[in-house]
Amino acid sequence: MNKKSHFGALIVFLLGIFMGAIDSGIVSPARTVITNSFNISGNIGVWMITIYTLAYAVSMPISSKLSDIYGRKKVYGISIVIFALGSTLCGITNFYGNFSMLLISRVIQAIGGGGIMPIATAMIGQSFPKEKRGSALGLVGSIYGIATMLGPTLGSTVLNIAGNENWGWIFFINIPISIIILILMRNLEESKSATTKSLDLKGSAILSLIIVSIMYALTNLNFFHFKESIKSTSVYPYLLIFVILIPVFIAVERNVEDPVLNLKYFSDRQIRLTLVISFIVGTGLMGVVFVPQFAENVLKIKTGSGGYLVTLMAIFSGVAAPLGGKLIDKYSAKFIMTIGFLCTIIGTLFMAFFVTSHPGFVSILIGLAFIGLGMGFTMGTPLNYLMLNYVSSEESASALSTLSLIRSIGVTISPNIMVNFIVEASKKIPNNIQKILPPINVPGSHGHGMVSNSIPKTILEKFKTSDVTTIVDAVKDFSSAMIDKMMPKGNPFATSFKADYLNKIENSRFSIEQAFQITLNSGFKNMFIASCALAILGLIFTLMLRNKASKN
Incomplete structure (x- = not known):
């Protein structure tokens, strides 16, 4: 050509x-x-x-x-x-x-x-x-x-x-x-002339059912509440279908001339390692979804404003991918992935232990730069390169689709794991903010606190969906509604009491925002630690690869 x-x-x-x-x-x-x-x-x-x-x-x-x-x-x-x-x-x-x-x-x-x-x-x-x-x-x-x-x-x-x-x-x-x-x-x-081979229809049908069942089950599985979640009718029946169909699929594919999925891929050690690394990369990739929310919390900017930081990370990733491709030609895919996973490890640890405790634009940019470089060096180029070198040119498309499929399963699992770190941290926010607020001591009232079944749903929803820039206003609305419910009717001091209490909240604005920020950051910290653990696993499996892929 x-x-x-x-x-x-x-x-x-x-x-x-x-x-x-x-x-x-x-x-x-x-x-x-x-x-x-x-x-x-x-x-x-x-x-x-x-x-x-x-x-x-x-x-x-x-x-x-x-x-x-x-x-x-x-x-x-x-x-x-x-x-x-x-x-x-x-x-x-x-x-x-x-x-x-x-x-x-x-x-x-x-x-x-x-x-x-x-x-x-x-x-x-x-x-x-x-x-x-x-x-x-x-x-x-x-x-x-x-x-x-x-x-x-x-x-x-x-x-x-x-x-x-x-x-x-x-x-x-x-x-x-x-x-x-x-x-x-x-x-x-055309890449090749049409052949007399036909599509393995039976294998294709079984493989389709296997993919749908495992991916649907994993989509609905909650890894933080695993025991309860796996009993759900939206999980265990599909896992059962997956387990039953796997041996059926293997038996069918062993007896067809041209299987839809070449089982030899899984008997070759180097290909197995490549597929495992692809799964790890897919699982870690979806952590990017939560970068905007993390940036908004760290920089104290409103929801929807953190997306531009993903663009900055895309720039680093976009530079690393072609650079990595050139370096693969000079060195090896193993070398580039090693550099990539090391960058990811540095970036995620920096995010977890420095950015969460020392928030700022420069610090988050440094962390995202390392993560972006790590993604660019590992996300697709070296894995695709390895897979193409391990299989014949006639099987290249189906081999790469297998690689993408394994990565897609990782992508499916990842949000269910990552989001739960944030959800678990979010549950602690009301209690941590309540510790800062002065008690609502209304003469003649019964009880006090941050939670009440009589609070309007709109106010409760506003509190639940608040970010670091709106949490103080949400607390004010919530407290105002609480005082209205607790205040005896006809109390002549109602207006002045409420105004005084809301003023105390305003004076505590920094402390409330800081409590919100620190609590939510604890969830992000755990998320980045989990991402780091995945990168370490990826590095270990990468080091197990041969130094040079066999050429085809």
């Missing part, structure tokens, strides 16, 4: 990766808006993301196997068309349709999306000579990382321009990108 062809291939596949990756985050800021537009609850609304994740995970190995059989250019083009069709239908439901139609449209979109990332990565990896493969895959990691982190920002921008009532435009923007990709890929060469 000549230089011009290399550039054309890069544009086609990087555009696809960018479009698919950015879609995973662009829906996040619109989720509440879409939920409200259909007048449904938040628990139901979250399915617009859950169902996409499940369908995407199922689609990846099947689409990749189809590309190995029938040709990657052909299946990649079909995946782009399906993704564009799903995006169009998602957008149309904003004006004509209902939530059920949106869910069906998201499934269609996910089926197309599942074929984009692994096929594009395989094509890029195989289109370049081995001495330049790391650099090419570095661009993939850079584009994917930046797109994933910029997705929420782009989603918010589209909503601000089009208006919340026109949320469909967050999906419509995929249409022109898809058209450009289809036009540009006309001159690309």
Whole structure:
């Protein structure tokens, strides 16, 4: 392939990766808006993301196997068309349709999306000579990382321009990108000729059930209340299905000529290590979701203002990914991942033990810089490079889809673990703030405290959803309602007593905000320690890899 062809291939596949990756985050800021537009609850609304994740995970190995059989250019083009069709239908439901139609449209979109990332990565990896493969895959990691982190920002921008009532435009923007990709890929060469092999339908069906059951169970599993959670009907039946189907799947795949998932991947020690590291990277990756909230609490800025720090982290990650790709060509993937995990360990420890106790923009930026560099060096490039070198070129797409699938399972588990550190810390906030407040001693009243069943739900909700910038106002509203309930009717001192008490709260503003900040930071501290532990595990498994991957 000549230089011009290399550039054309890069544009086609990087555009696809960018479009698919950015879609995973662009829906996040619109989720509440879409939920409200259909007048449904938040628990139901979250399915617009859950169902996409499940369908995407199922689609990846099947689409990749189809590309190995029938040709990657052909299946990649079909995946782009399906993704564009799903995006169009998602957008149309904003004006004509209902939530059920949106869910069906998201499934269609996910089926197309599942074929984009692994096929594009395989094509890029195989289109370049081995001495330049790391650099090419570095661009993939850079584009994917930046797109994933910029997705929420782009989603918010589209909503601000089009208006919340026109949320469909967050999906419509995929249409022109898809058209450009289809036009540009006309001159690309097919990766291989179609073969007489057929898709392993039985194995594909069983694998789909396995993926859906394990990912749905893990989505609903609460790791902090494991015993109670695993007994839930939304968890244990699906875990049971998963356990039963695994040996069935192995038996089926051993007796087919061309299995949908090559079981030899799991018998090769180096591939097993690569898959384990991919799972660890996926689990640690989702800690990024909580960076905005952490930044808002540390810097004492209002909710929704911390997203720009994710952009700063994306810059560091975007620089590290292509740099890591170039260094892989010069050194090794093992060396780059070692550097990456060390950066992550330093960054998470710095966040946990310094930033939480010495909050400030410079300190949080230093921590995010190390974490961003760590992500850029570990997130995709070296793992994709290793996988491509461990398998034959004919199996590259299905091998990379297996890698992505394992990482997706880690991504699914991570939020359930990470968010509970914050939830557990949040439960301590009312009690810690109550220790600062003076007691409400109203003559003739009965009882006092921070909690009362007679407080209006709106005030209780305001207290529960407060951040460090609004907690004092929430405490004032809460205390005011408490005094109104406790004050005997006709008390001539009611107004002056309330005003005096609220003034005491205002004088304690710094102490209240500090109590809120410190308490919530304790949860973030534990979260970063957990992320550090994951990075240490990743480092250990990385050091177990061979120094040089065998070339194929």
